[in-house]
Amino acid sequence: MQPVVQFENIRKSFGSFVAVDNLNLNIERGKFVTLLGPSGCGKSTTLRMLGGFETPTEGRILLSGRDVTMVPPNRRNVNIVFQDYALFPHMSVAKNIAFGLELKGVDNRQIQRRVSELLELVQLQDFAGRLPSELSGGQRQRVALMRALAPDPDVLLLDEPLSALDAKLRQTMQIELKAIQEQTGKTFMFVTHDQEEALTMSDTIVVMNNGRIEQMGDPATLYKRPGSAFVATFLGETNLLHSDVVGTDAGEAAVRWNGMTIRASAGALSPKAGDAIYVVLRPEAIQCSAQEPGVANRVKGRIRQRVFKGNHTSLKVEIGEGHLLNALVHPSEVEGLSRDDIWVGWSSEATTLIPARNAA
Amino acid sequence: MRAMFHDWPGLALKSFYWLFVLYLFLPLSLMVAVSFKDASFISFPLGNLTIDWYAKVIQDKQFLDACLYTIMIAAATTAIATVIGVWIAMLIGSLRGAAQYVAFAVACLPAVVPGMISAISLRIFITTIDLPTGTVAIILGHVVHAVPFVVVMVLTRLRSMPGNLVDAARDLGADSIVTFFRVTLPYLGPAIFGGMIFCLLLSSDDFVRTFFLGGYRPTLPMLIFARVQSGMSPEINVMATLVLVVTAVVGLYAEYLTRRSRIR
Ligand SMILES: Nc1ncnc2c1ncn2[C@@H]1O[C@H](COP(=O)(O)OP(=O)(O)OP(=O)(O)O)[C@@H](O)[C@H]1O
Ligand SMILES: [Mg+2]
Numbered sequence: 001m002q003p004v005v006q007f008e009n010i011r012k013s014f015g016s017f018v019a020v021d022n023l024n025l026n027i028e029r030g031k032f033v034t035l036l037g038p039s040g041c042g043k044s045t046t047l048r049m050l051g052g053f054e055t056p057t058e059g060r061i062l063l064s065g066r067d068v069t070m071v072p073p074n075r076r077n078v079n080i081v082f083q084d085y086a087l088f089p090h091m092s093v094a095k096n097i098a099f100g101l102e103l104k105g106v107d108n109r110q111i112q113r114r115v116s117e118l119l120e121l122v123q124l125q126d127f128a129g130r131l132p133s134e135l136s137g138g139q140r141q142r143v144a145l146m147r148a149l150a151p152d153p154d155v156l157l158l159d160e161p162l163s164a165l166d167a168k169l170r171q172t173m174q175i176e177l178k179a180i181q182e183q184t185g186k187t188f189m190f191v192t193h194d195q196e197e198a199l200t201m202s203d204t205i206v207v208m209n210n211g212r213i214e215q216m217g218d219p220a221t222l223y224k225r226p227g228s229a230f231v232a233t234f235l236g237e238t239n240l241l242h243s244d245v246v247g248t249d250a251g252e253a254a255v256r257w258n259g260m261t262i263r264a265s266a267g268a269l270s271p272k273a274g275d276a277i278y279v280v281l282r283p284e285a286i287q288c289s290a291q292e293p294g295v296a297n298r299v300k301g302r303i304r305q306r307v308f309k310g311n312h313t314s315l316k317v318e319i320g321e322g323h324l325l326n327a328l329v330h331p332s333e334v335e336g337l338s339r340d341d342i343w344v345g346w347s348s349e350a351t352t353l354i355p356a357r358n359a360a
Numbered sequence: 361m362r363a364m365f366h367d368w369p370g371l372a373l374k375s376f377y378w379l380f381v382l383y384l385f386l387p388l389s390l391m392v393a394v395s396f397k398d399a400s401f402i403s404f405p406l407g408n409l410t411i412d413w414y415a416k417v418i419q420d421k422q423f424l425d426a427c428l429y430t431i432m433i434a435a436a437t438t439a440i441a442t443v444i445g446v447w448i449a450m451l452i453g454s455l456r457g458a459a460q461y462v463a464f465a466v467a468c469l470p471a472v473v474p475g476m477i478s479a480i481s482l483r484i485f486i487t488t489i490d491l492p493t494g495t496v497a498i499i500l501g502h503v504v505h506a507v508p509f510v511v512v513m514v515l516t517r518l519r520s521m522p523g524n525l526v527d528a529a530r531d532l533g534a535d536s537i538v539t540f541f542r543v544t545l546p547y548l549g550p551a552i553f554g555g556m557i558f559c560l561l562l563s564s565d566d567f568v569r570t571f572f573l574g575g576y577r578p579t580l581p582m583l584i585f586a587r588v589q590s591g592m593s594p595e596i597n598v599m600a601t602l603v604l605v606v607t608a609v610v611g612l613y614a615e616y617l618t619r620r621s622r623i624r
Contacts, residue, residue, distance in 0.1 A: 051531060073530040086528035090546040099542075100532035151532065 002065055004029040004154050004187050005050065010059035012045055012211075019045045021211045023059070027155070027189065027204075032181050034190045036198040037208035038234070043191040046208075047157050050189070051080050064154050074103075079148035081158040085140045087132035093119070093143050094128040100151035118146040121180065138169050145177070149184065158190045162197065174200045195235050199223065207231050225267065225352050232280045232354065239286075239325050241279040242356065245271045252348055255279060258323045263296045263348040269355065276356035285350035286327040288315065288334055289343050298345035301325070306334065317344055388604065395597035417598045426583040430564045433495065433579060437502040438559040444503070445510025445555060446548065450540075452511070453518045464515070471508035478505065479572040486573065494575035501569040506562050510555035517551035518544075550618045557614040561607060 003026035010023040020042040027033050035043040048054040050061060052073030061069050068076050079100065087096050094115050101111045119125050122142040132140055141161060148156055162170045162177075178201045181188045192198055198205050199219045206216040207230075215227045226232035229240055243257040253266045255277055264279055271277055287293060304324065305316040313334055315327040325344065334342075398408035417423055452463045470478065482501045483493075491497055525547065529539040545552075567581040574582060580603065587596050 053527060053530075073527070074533045074535055078531075080528070080531050082524045082528060084522065084524065086522060086524040088525065088528070088543055088546075090549070099529070099534075103533035103538065147532070 001029065003027055004064055005189070006060075006062040007046075007050075008060040008062070010046075010049065010056045010061065012042070012049060012054060013057050019211055020049070020056075023211075023213060025206060025213065025216075027187060029187055030185050031203045032178065032188045032190065032201055033204045033206060034192060034198040034202040035206050035208055036192060036195060036234070037214075039193055041208045042211040043193075043208055044159055047080070047159050047189065047191050050155070051078055051157055052076050077151075077154045078157055079151060079153040081144050081148045081156065081161045083160045083163060085132070085144040085161075085164075087140060087144055087147070089132055092129050092131060093124065093135070096132065096143060097147045097150050099147065104151055114150060118150055121183070122146060122176075137165050138173060141165065141173060142176075145180070149180075149186065153186075155187045155189055158188060160192055161190075162192075163194075170197075177201060199235070205235075207234065209234075226280060226354065229278050229354055229356075232278070232352070237283050237326060237328075239279075239281040239283065241281060243277055243279055245273050245275040245277055247273050253277075253353060255353075258320045260297075260299050260319075262351075264351045264353055265349050266353060269353050271353060271355075278354040278356055280352040280354060281325070281346060281350070283314075283326045283328040285346050286317075286325060286329070286344055287346065288317070288327060288329050288337065289345070290337055292343050293345035295345040296348040298343055301342055301344050303334075303337070303339045303342060306339075317342070319344070391597050392601050392604070395594055395601045397594050397597075413594045413598045417595055417602070420595075422578075422583060423599060426578050426580045429577055430580040433498055433502065434560045434563040436499050437506055437563040438556050440499070441503045441506035441510055441559045442552060442556050445507045446514050446545075446552060448507065449511045449514035449518055450544075452515060464511075467511045468508045470504045471512075475505075475566075475568040479569045482569065483572045492575070493573055494577075497573040497575075498570050498579070501573045502563040502566055505566070505569060506559040509558045509562065510552075513551045513555040513558070514548055517548050521547050554614065554618050557610060560610065565607075 005025070005027040007023050007025040010020060011018065012020040023046065035046060037043050045054060049056050050063075052068070052071060052075075056069060059069075060067055063076060063078065088099065091099070097115045097118055098111050101114060106114070115128070116125065119128055122145070124139060124142060124146075127135065127139065127143075132143065135143065141164075144161070145158075158177075162173050165173060174197060177188075177190075181201075190198075190201065202219055204216060205219055205222050207214040207222065209230050215222060215231045217225075222231065223235055226235060226238075232238050232240060241257045241262070243255040243262065245253055246256050246261065247254045248266065248271060251266055253264050253269075253271045255262050255264060255271075257279065262279060287295070292298060299319055301317040301319045303315055304318045305314075307314045308331060311331075312328050313331045315329060315334065317325045317327055319325055327344065395413055396409045396411065398410040398412075448463075448467050452460055452467065455463055479501065482497070482504070486493065486497045486500070491500075521544070525543055526539055529543045530536075534542065564579075565581065566579075567585065570579050570582055571585075578586060580599070584596060584599055587593075587599075
């Protein structure tokens with residue numbers, strides 16, 4: 001099937017500053033795609049180029065197969081949900097939603113039908129006559145979403161639309177946004193710097209850094225098999241162990257870290273003895289016990305910090321001299337453990353190896 | 361009581377305020393009071409009160425004609441100055457850097473040029489281009505004076521407008537003209553309204569420019585001036601009182617409307 005959006009060799013510079021470089025990205029119809037990256041990495045610029053508000057310095061953008069690189073925003077079939085909603089303050093909720101439809105020349109009866117349909121989708125039927133200033137943050141958010149959906153765009157662009165909401169509401173809206181996307185079958189292109197948001201909602205995450213795509217894939221793969229140290233640390237918490245390969249056998253590598261030998265599955269890599277390498281060890285992959293555990297990797301340690309978080313306990317365990325490992329364990333696992341003498345362990349499949357030259 | 365005297369700076373501040381209010385309202389109150397006086401000259405005590413002077417003034421053909429003429433000029437001035445002012449404000453708003461400051465300074469110039477200088481220069485100008493003194497010349501002079509006030513008020517509002525409102529309209533399919541009329545203009549509404557009221561008041565109150573540019577038909581300020589020259593009488597107080605009341609009502613109503621739209 002033809003991708004709904006194609007970025008081809010896109011480059012965007014502001015003066016001598018390159019905001020987006022060598023961007024190649026195809027987006028499949030009906031997917032929830034998230035651009036994830038730290039502040040200033042070029043996410044908004046990428047989105048604005050698709051919206052028509054920035055012109056690429058080089059490259060082409062295709063929308064449903066049509067070259068739209070030079071088409072002005074009012075003549076491309078994409079709509080944006082802005083970070084601060086940008087609702088028209090002098091128009092009622094219904095008028096705001098109808099705006100795009102009126103400009104498309106849709107007849108009045110149909111506009112009314114569509115508006116009430118959309119309001120129903122987000123349970124705002126009773127608010128049609130209100131002004132935006134008479135709505136709560138979450139309600140404004142929904143209206144902005146429906147206004148952008150109303151003209152039936154090929155792609156819906158969302159630039160950090162949840163960042164103005166408080167934490168609780170943000171979580172509710174994540175779920176709701178995902179539900180609406182599934183219900184409408186629309187392609188969503190979502191921008192955020194919040195990894196949790198990206199993991200919760202996306203079919204595909206595109207991790208960006210310094211104007212380039214670092215890695216893309218579905219959330220589980222990206223989380224389990226990060227391709228670079230940047231992705232490993234940006235997506236979720238992680239222990240990144242800088243080590244040297246000492247040997248390999250049967251798809252496993254033996255690496256040396258902090259005086260101990262770690263066995264780790266090599267995955268797609270074929271490391272050679274002497275290579276510098278990172279071991280990605282997720283905190284929740286670590287188990288703690290009083291007795292020596294029966295897993296491939298185990299070592300003695302001392303608990304330096306223990307924080308009870310309700311459904312889990314977060315630990316900092318010192319291994320050897322001054323090397324700390326972060327661990328997330330079930331509270332019952334660490335009950336009655338002595339602080340100064342515990343075992344930590346993890347299996348060889350629980351880790352991922354990343355060549356150290358990729359460590360940006 | 362004693363505590364009050366210990367706070368003498370606060371007390372001084374309050375006293376000065378009330379002295380100022382007294383200074384502001386005393387002449388106005390005297391003017392209004394005399395307009396009800398039962399005699400054809402101004403003196404105290406007032407003696408018997410009457411509304412005869414009012415009856416006389418509102419039957420005064422000259423007075424009514426001057427009112428009409430003033431309103432007509434004010435309305436024309438307002439219409440023209442508002443269009444030009446909004447236009448210039450939009451232009452300045454779209455400029456960047458030094459160009460913006462220069463354009464703004466030029467647009468504001470007519471507001472700071474002394475009325476007399478501007479009046480004389482306009483008079484010389486219309487003579488040069490063979491435009492007769494009279495209605496058109498007066499409106500021309502008033503518009504030049506009023507535009508900067510519209511520009512400043514509209515520009516202030518424009519600067520507070522979230523930039524992405526325009527982006528949102530464009531994004532939803534509006535070209536720049538539709539965006540202006542359906543999004544920008546309504547947003548500027550309260551400021552434009554305020555600017556229009558200002559234009560009305562500036563124009564109807566203007567004496568110097570009208571004096572230099574006017575023909576034989578007097579506006580209200582010119583009529584009052586002419587009457588004063590032929591001697592003070594309670595009639596003049598009546599006219600002034602009427603002007604005062606109308607101006608105050610318009611001003612307060614405008615303030616009420618803008619306040620309401622700001623809350624919404
Ligand atoms: N109009 C512009 N002129 C100059 N530089 C710009 C312009 N727009 C963006 N940039 C620069 O391009 C870079 C990328 O900007 P962009 O807005 O895409 O970042 P972002 O990834 O969306 O970050 P954030 O999470 O903070 O929104 C930034 O360093 C920014 O300073
Ligand atoms: Mg951004």
